[in-house]
Amino acid sequence: MTPELARLMASYNRWMNERLYGLCGQMSEAELMRDRGAFFKSIHGTLNHLLLSDKLWLGRFQGRPFRAKRLDEPLCEDFAGLQAQRRTIDDRIDQWATGLTDEALAGRLHYESMVSPAPRTCDMRVAVAHFFNHQTHHRGQLTTLLSQCDKDYGVTDLIWLPELRP
Numbered sequence: 001m002t003p004e005l006a007r008l009m010a011s012y013n014r015w016m017n018e019r020l021y022g023l024c025g026q027m028s029e030a031e032l033m034r035d036r037g038a039f040f041k042s043i044h045g046t047l048n049h050l051l052l053s054d055k056l057w058l059g060r061f062q063g064r065p066f067r068a069k070r071l072d073e074p075l076c077e078d079f080a081g082l083q084a085q086r087r088t089i090d091d092r093i094d095q096w097a098t099g100l101t102d103e104a105l106a107g108r109l110h111y112e113s114m115v116s117p118a119p120r121t122c123d124m125r126v127a128v129a130h131f132f133n134h135q136t137h138h139r140g141q142l143t144t145l146l147s148q149c150d151k152d153y154g155v156t157d158l159i160w161l162p163e164l165r166p
Contacts, residue, residue, distance in 0.1 A: 001125040003100040009132040010097035012161050014090045016139055021047075021083050023151055032079055036145050040072055043149075046142045047082055048075055050135060054089050057131045058096060060111045061124075071114060100128075 024032060024043060032044040040046045052068055052075055059066035076082040109127045113120050139156070146153050158164075 001105055001129045003097075003102060003105065006097045006100050006105075006128055006132075008158075008161075010093050011163060012158050013093060013132065013135055015161055016135075016156060017086055017090055020139065020142060020146070020153060021086060023146060023153055024079065025083065027149070027151075029079060031149065036148065038141055038145055040138075040141075043142065043145050044079065044082065045072060046138060046145065047079075047086070048072070050138045050142075051075055051082060051086055051089060053134060053138075054093065054131075056114070057127070057134075058089065058092055060109060061096060061127070061131075065111075068114065 033042050035041045038046055040049045049072060052071065052073060055066040056068065076085060105125045105128065107124045108121050109124050110121050143153050143156060
């Protein structure tokens with residue numbers, strides 16, 4: 001992981017979130033909340049987990065821990081509120097990535113995992129790579145749910161990020 005790659009991944013994160021939230025915004029609250037048998041049950045639940053985990057990791061990176069009791073803890077009961085929080089956290093991710101340096105990425109991250117509550121330490125480069133990989137993993141679940149609803153979310157490949165096209 002390099003500062004440049006982190007900035008690219010932050011741009012990709014925002015691009016995909018804007019596109020997927022735009023598509024989800026065309027669906028009813030009932031459709032978004034319906035249990036579809038996914039790991040986080042619904043489209044809303046999956047969006048919520050993505051937001052919650054981004055807040056957890058960004059808080060760790062910035063030394064301002066975000067506290068949650070569970071990985072499926074509801075952050076907002078309606079889509080509009082979730083979308084507003086998503087925009088705010090994506091702004092914070094962009095600002096954080098813009099300020100990353102090789103020196104910061106060469107450091108170590110000390111944190112406590114929610115999955116196995118104990119002090120943990122890892123290379124910052126690995127933690128940042130995990131952060132962006134985790135987003136992509138759960139957006140993959142989200143695109144599966146949207147496909148099951150006959151929603152066309154379009155291309156999701158990093159190489160199609162608008163700023164990378166000639």
